[in-house]
Amino acid sequence: MKTVIALFGLDSSMFNEAGLNFALTELLHVWILLLFVTTLALWFFWTSLKRIHSPFRKALLISLRTFTFFLFILIFLQPELEFRKSHTLKNRIAILVDDTMSMSIKTFPSEQPRIDFVRQAFEKNQGVLESLSNIFQLDYYLISDQIETVSSFGSARRYSSNKRNTDFEAVFSKLKTLYGSKSLQGVMLFSDGADLAINSDNISSGLNTLLAGWEVPIHSFQAGTNHMFKDLAIEEVDAADFGFIHQPVRLTVTIGASNMGNRNIPLVLKDGDAILLSHVLEIRERESRYSVELEFTPNLLGNHIYSLTVPLFAGESVEKNNRKDFQIKIIRDRIRILHLNGRPSWDSRFLREVLANHPKIDLLSFFILRTLDDDVVSPTSELSLIPFPTNLLFNDYLNSFDLVLFQNFSYKPFIDKGYLTNIKNFVENGGAFAMIGGELSFQEGGYAQTDIEEILPVDLGVEPQLFLDESFDLQLEKNQFRHPILQLEKESVANSIVWENMSELNGINMGLKPRKDADTLAWFIKGRDKYPVLVTGRVGKGRSLIVATDSLWNWNFRQVGEGGSGRYYNRFWNNIINWLIDEPGTRLLKLETHKERYEEGEEVLLRISVSHPNYNPYAEAKVLLTMKTRSGEMKITNLKTNENGEASHRFTPMEEGFYIIKAETETDKLKLKEKIEFSVFSETAEFQKPRVNETLLKRIAEVSGGNYEVLTKQTDFSKVSFKNPEIKIKTSSKLIPLWNNWWAYGLILSSLSLDWFIRRKSGLS
Amino acid sequence: MPHPTAIDSLLGQIERRTSIETNRGLTQIALSYPKLYRYPFIYMAGSREFEKFSANDIKRLRNYLSYGGFLLIDDNSSGINSKFDISVRKMIEALFPQVPLRKISRDHSIFRSFYLINRVSGRKQVSPYLEGINIKGRTVLVYSANDLGGAWARDKLGQWTHDIVGGGNRQRQLAIRLGVNIVMYVLTLDYKKDMVHLPIILERLKRNKLP
Numbered sequence: 001m002k003t004v005i006a007l008f009g010l011d012s013s014m015f016n017e018a019g020l021n022f023a024l025t026e027l028l029h030v031w032i033l034l035l036f037v038t039t040l041a042l043w044f045f046w047t048s049l050k051r052i053h054s055p056f057r058k059a060l061l062i063s064l065r066t067f068t069f070f071l072f073i074l075i076f077l078q079p080e081l082e083f084r085k086s087h088t089l090k091n092r093i094a095i096l097v098d099d100t101m102s103m104s105i106k107t108f109p110s111e112q113p114r115i116d117f118v119r120q121a122f123e124k125n126q127g128v129l130e131s132l133s134n135i136f137q138l139d140y141y142l143i144s145d146q147i148e149t150v151s152s153f154g155s156a157r158r159y160s161s162n163k164r165n166t167d168f169e170a171v172f173s174k175l176k177t178l179y180g181s182k183s184l185q186g187v188m189l190f191s192d193g194a195d196l197a198i199n200s201d202n203i204s205s206g207l208n209t210l211l212a213g214w215e216v217p218i219h220s221f222q223a224g225t226n227h228m229f230k231d232l233a234i235e236e237v238d239a240a241d242f243g244f245i246h247q248p249v250r251l252t253v254t255i256g257a258s259n260m261g262n263r264n265i266p267l268v269l270k271d272g273d274a275i276l277l278s279h280v281l282e283i284r285e286r287e288s289r290y291s292v293e294l295e296f297t298p299n300l301l302g303n304h305i306y307s308l309t310v311p312l313f314a315g316e317s318v319e320k321n322n323r324k325d326f327q328i329k330i331i332r333d334r335i336r337i338l339h340l341n342g343r344p345s346w347d348s349r350f351l352r353e354v355l356a357n358h359p360k361i362d363l364l365s366f367f368i369l370r371t372l373d374d375d376v377v378s379p380t381s382e383l384s385l386i387p388f389p390t391n392l393l394f395n396d397y398l399n400s401f402d403l404v405l406f407q408n409f410s411y412k413p414f415i416d417k418g419y420l421t422n423i424k425n426f427v428e429n430g431g432a433f434a435m436i437g438g439e440l441s442f443q444e445g446g447y448a449q450t451d452i453e454e455i456l457p458v459d460l461g462v463e464p465q466l467f468l469d470e471s472f473d474l475q476l477e478k479n480q481f482r483h484p485i486l487q488l489e490k491e492s493v494a495n496s497i498v499w500e501n502m503s504e505l506n507g508i509n510m511g512l513k514p515r516k517d518a519d520t521l522a523w524f525i526k527g528r529d530k531y532p533v534l535v536t537g538r539v540g541k542g543r544s545l546i547v548a549t550d551s552l553w554n555w556n557f558r559q560v561g562e563g564g565s566g567r568y569y570n571r572f573w574n575n576i577i578n579w580l581i582d583e584p585g586t587r588l589l590k591l592e593t594h595k596e597r598y599e600e601g602e603e604v605l606l607r608i609s610v611s612h613p614n615y616n617p618y619a620e621a622k623v624l625l626t627m628k629t630r631s632g633e634m635k636i637t638n639l640k641t642n643e644n645g646e647a648s649h650r651f652t653p654m655e656e657g658f659y660i661i662k663a664e665t666e667t668d669k670l671k672l673k674e675k676i677e678f679s680v681f682s683e684t685a686e687f688q689k690p691r692v693n694e695t696l697l698k699r700i701a702e703v704s705g706g707n708y709e710v711l712t713k714q715t716d717f718s719k720v721s722f723k724n725p726e727i728k729i730k731t732s733s734k735l736i737p738l739w740n741n742w743w744a745y746g747l748i749l750s751s752l753s754l755d756w757f758i759r760r761k762s763g764l765s
Numbered sequence: 766m767p768h769p770t771a772i773d774s775l776l777g778q779i780e781r782r783t784s785i786e787t788n789r790g791l792t793q794i795a796l797s798y799p800k801l802y803r804y805p806f807i808y809m810a811g812s813r814e815f816e817k818f819s820a821n822d823i824k825r826l827r828n829y830l831s832y833g834g835f836l837l838i839d840d841n842s843s844g845i846n847s848k849f850d851i852s853v854r855k856m857i858e859a860l861f862p863q864v865p866l867r868k869i870s871r872d873h874s875i876f877r878s879f880y881l882i883n884r885v886s887g888r889k890q891v892s893p894y895l896e897g898i899n900i901k902g903r904t905v906l907v908y909s910a911n912d913l914g915g916a917w918a919r920d921k922l923g924q925w926t927h928d929i930v931g932g933g934n935r936q937r938q939l940a941i942r943l944g945v946n947i948v949m950y951v952l953t954l955d956y957k958k959d960m961v962h963l964p965i966i967l968e969r970l971k972r973n974k975l976p
Binding site for chain 1: 781782783784785786800801802803805828829832833834877878879880881938942949951952953954955956957959961962965966969972
């Protein structure tokens, strides 16, 4: 070879290989053409020499022509001599080690964590790996749902199981991309197979397709076994992120049980400390997975951290998976209003129109269309009247309403006095009540000295009072101008103008005296006398309101006739409803977090705002913040609000779990409490499916053409074989064309000349 | 107005039969009356052709009805296609050119707002149905061609001022019931279509052969 290289005047030390290259030889039509031309040429050579009788000359000519034809073909194929410098590459083997949290789970009876099986195997096979590394390039990776390159597992001792999620499909997909065209001859996978992304024990179709198309054998080594593995786990809680108050919330819970025997276990759902429901689940030896449907009905709005627990039994491998916290935001889907009208009137008609057309209101109306004194001059069968379902409304379903509205309604002939107590209890427990004026309301409705009077923000007195049929302009209480009920326009000046232009009212219930703790928002002022028209009050956890006139509809229809708009009437009633049902924006003490859930170690920001009962900001308000966690209740801090009535506080929760933050303050002798719930999540998903998934590891090996083995003290990596095809890589080369030089053309010319000469000598032209 | 006591008489019946409180004084107003919107219910009756409403009056009335008012038109003449009827239809066409006057169906709340009614009547039986205009789901105008006012009207001594043509006292009672129901509908709208009422109303309608 060195001589040949030297023949071409090249340095022989620069090259270690030589080869001949042809152009165009890879094209099929070139070969077909050559075959055709060769056949044609041979036929021509033979037929053109028929007249030559000397066999020697004939043979000589055919040889000459064949030689010339060969030279033409050679020039056509453009031969090149290539001198190369190349060297051999090592094939690769990827070694993947699962470092997720599930690898810390112990295997029985040795009580050895799964991770230790891997460590042992690497230590024992250190020599095998070293010899393997002489032949192959070994690439080491730690895998979870990511792949992390590490130098080697000589450092296996510092390898720890702390990652939060196993996802083989993601891992192999990344690996496939990473290697691309590189020569990967095999993968050694060390794992427990506890892949969280796979719902059953078997391989997923995505992973199956990925591995089947990859053509790289994966040899899976199973770390740990399920032998004597005892565990009861809440594997999954499937619930919507939000639910509706007073509407059932459904949960689908998956429980996993290994070696738990036959027993009944209680499944307990709690909201904080309150048990919402308990369900008994029958665990049977032959079944390892259970699906349980649970349902509960939330009665409180806001973010709630629910915890689902199963008992912890002695000898369980994993403790953390016996409890699962999850968060559901309970919202109001519809505002449920019970609207009782003492008699049909314009006021009730326009209010019903607002309520019935409101997209978020579920309205149940009752109009008293006839009284016992009325003579309908008809049999009942010809009337559309229905019995008034008092027991259903005020006993069975009262708590399903958000607001009870009595409009010019006298209870006496229709409602038993005992039901008034139910209404009082309903309000004290967080419901809302409003009484709208008219000749059948307040004292004239017989409410004096009843339970209803106790929840009204006004005292009725004992003497019957007249309903004064007089027109008047409503006078707002200046001090209450920031009250949310009076906000008909966002901007203060615009709001004032709207109120100044409101139509006059006519008709007022007299003799009402606002309670000391009530807030009178508007008055009818006659001379030196003031009569409350719009009064709000707080009763226990609920709210109440009175409107001492039956002419608010003037702000709708009549307002339009006076060139105004009826929309403020609608807005006014929306404001009233929002305030009555305690919408968060109408609270005097507001407490919120900047996020609804936090990761462990993340900082929590609490924002607080305090208002006076008239909704003016409460500066310098002292707010006590306390926190309740699983560990108990503790004080966080005391805060003071700024001139805008606002304060904030940041802290970092010490542990994962649910947190209930309570804020307490006092404003104008009104004790205010507010609480907010949020959760701090620590990822424990790896313990939700803690079993070793040997089926998955076997299938991975099968599909990819690799082997499966359970790691033991005897595991020998040398039993695994890998193909090792030679891979050469060219670093430099020199091409010398053999066809475009004088030698080639001279030979052709000489051959043709000799052919011509012999033919002339033989008497041919 | 051919029957000036008709409305007062109807209000008396409403007072007697239902829980509605009425203001018995009848106020006659023009559409240009500045305090028009203090009266959400207008009763318009006649027996003769009337002058075309001015464009301003038509606009006022349209706004009045669109924003919550109600108009009951009663043809007090005794004929089919009376001149009053022709004038009314022209007026309504100008009032709501895009919304034609339609027959009010028998399942409309007007026929079940207080009494369960299966038959439309008045002093005469000119038309077996009421007609009306619906705006945004609310019937804002009802037109009766049967002289309802004639069946309602009484004199100062409380005697009926007009005889009923065809059906006698029963027909008068039905006309009064229809009047009561129209007023009840205006004050309660589709209240009787709330789900809580439906089972009982449908059962009664099924069981009883109603007038």
